[in-house]
Amino acid sequence: MDFANQIILVSAGLITFSIFAGVLSSRIGAPLLLVFLAFGMLAGEDGPGGIVFNDYGVAYFVGSFALALILFDGGLRTSRETINRAFGPSIILATIGVVLTAALVGLAAKFLFGFGWAEAFLLGAIVGSTDAAAVFFLLHLHGLRLKPRVAATLELESGVNDPMAIFLTLALVGVAVHGRNVADVSDALDLLWDFLWQMLGGLFFGAVGGYAVLRAVNRLQLSSGLYPILAGALGLLVFAFTQSAGASGFLAIFVAGFILGNNQHRATTEISRFSDGVAWLAQIGMFLMMGLLVTPSALLPILLPALGVAFFLIFIARPVTILACLWPFSFTPRETAFISWVGLRGAVPIFLGTIPVISGVEGAEVLFSVAYVIVLASLVLQGWTVPYAARLAEVELPPRPTPNRRVELDLPAGKGKSVVAYTVDPMSLLLRRGVNRLPLPMGTTVISVMRDGVVRTEGFDRGVEPGDVVMMLTTAEMIPTLDRLFGARRMRGQAKEAGMVDFVLEGSASAALVADMYGLAFEAEERELTLEEFMRSRLGKDIKEGARTRVGGIVLAAIQVQDGSVRQVGLDLDPPQEENLLTQFRLRWRAALGALRELFIADDPRGPF
CATH class of the missing domain: 1.20.1530.20 (Na+/H+ antiporter like fold)
Known part of the structure; x- marks a missing residue:
């Protein structure tokens, strides 16, 4: 009995201490699996642990x-x-x-x-x-x-x-x-x-x-x-x-x-x-x-x-x-x-x-x-x-934005359907569009929006506020897409990461269908094309991965190009605004003044002069 208890004690202790050691080592970038391996060596017969194991x-x-x-x-x-x-x-x-x-x-x-x-x-x-x-x-x-x-x-x-x-x-x-x-x-x-x-x-x-x-x-x-x-x-x-x-x-x-x-x-x-x-x-x-x-x-x-x-x-x-x-x-x-x-x-x-x-x-x-x-x-x-x-x-x-809080509930009879509840982040893309205008992934339905404990099942055109809880019916494969929608897109004043997109679409998709789903302002003749044909009509035959074209306030990017064909197209719903040199100079000047103010004034208990 004592031997069995000792085995349990040693096993649980090794696992627990190795996890703690892994958490600490991750702060210096050490590979976690290396930590587990090294911890086992330290616990062995040549280490402080002195455990003899050769079976x-x-x-x-x-x-x-x-x-x-x-x-x-x-x-x-x-x-x-x-x-x-x-x-x-x-x-x-x-x-x-x-x-x-x-x-x-x-x-x-x-x-x-x-x-x-x-x-x-x-x-x-x-x-x-x-x-x-x-x-x-x-x-x-x-x-x-x-x-x-x-x-x-x-x-x-x-x-x-x-x-x-x-x-x-x-x-x-x-x-x-x-x-x-x-x-x-x-x-x-x-x-x-x-x-x-x-x-x-x-x-x-x-x-x-x-x-x-x-x-x-x-x-x-x-x-x-x-x-x-x-x-x-x-x-x-x-x-x-x-x-x-x-x-x-x-x-x-x-x-x-x-x-x-x-x-x-x-x-x-x-x-x-x-x-x-x-x-x-x-x-x-x-x-x-x-x-x-x-x-x-x-x-x-x-x-x-x-x-x-x-x-x-x-x-x-x-x-x-x-x-x-x-x-x-x-x-x-x-x-x-x-x-x-x-x-x-x-x-x-x-x-x-x-x-x-x-x-x-x-x-x-x-x-x-x-x-x-x-x-x-x-x-x-x-x-x-x-x-x-x-x-x-x-x-x-660039890293994907992650949601502040997400709760999932499987539906046993739904064969893969889940009810997902998200808390709206202050920097979420949702705050820029009403829920009924949001390009939700296929197979996703908004069930309700809860604010201050009050559940609303209609009137989604009024949009949402930070802290609202949005409940949806969706499938497991759509959750990463929803994470990008409900997560914080970036900190205020921070430039958008190069190459970041909100959705990835197949190049064979109908331009008309995509335009209707995402509110894109395609010309009448462009609606008859596939996305791949549309990208080539805008960017020419020699398209490189990362090439982008703007449609109104939205940008389409060539994500995957093989043998000159655009296999996947990225959709950026919130692209950085095109700025002229004067605007860029003004922004940089304001940022410099803000930095000086923080350095010399912000910490002064007397406040600004």
């Missing part, structure tokens, strides 16, 4: 469980739009890219460590994939917004490349332990069949399981608190069944989460929040455990050559792989460089490093230690600099 079997079991939960949450949050934007480049990176990275790193490991070829390429396979947890959370934790195609490529690559790394690791473990000869035709065919079954089986079981989870959530009448537990349990069932069938359970659970997250279902908010919390817990537990597993004193003898492999991976192997895989997809040099830099390694390489140890590969402890050093180097060097790299590569977008 690789338990680490593999817990790591599999945690990674499955993380990938399920990643699938829930991956939209169809992300798949459409980045399917080609992400799949190439997740397959050919992992193989090429593993081969290049294997060559470096062979030279720096003198490993046998099987062990050298095994190390390459272990660190060959980017880490979904590291990428998802470093891109989203601080609200970093990237160009849509760049963000989609990074997120989708990290979500689907783990199965390839796992397959390569298991295949090379078989070569190292059982002496399988890949040059032999029968062994090569066996490996090819294993690969096809891993990928295709994972996709099949994930799709079937995902729709089974969706049907169960929508058909069963349960307490609202049970739906998230049901979804998570069924997702793990899909993972375990697929693994038992010899296919990739990690790919299957990602696909199951994707299907659930992109179809209407009950308890959307509860499932999303529960999955987010469980994914956080899984990551904290996974990184702490991997930190406990390593012995820092064992890293010292191999530190320098391991850092050499890490730098080779970051500065040579990853860039070469990205250039080779992305050249057919028309990424700009800056976008390619940024995608190359965000090749983050996290807990997955450490988790994969336990497989050779469990399988009895000779020198496997060294492979595990080298993988650990590579992960630390990646999180410190790349993870710490992701925001700065995004600005340098010019792929960062």
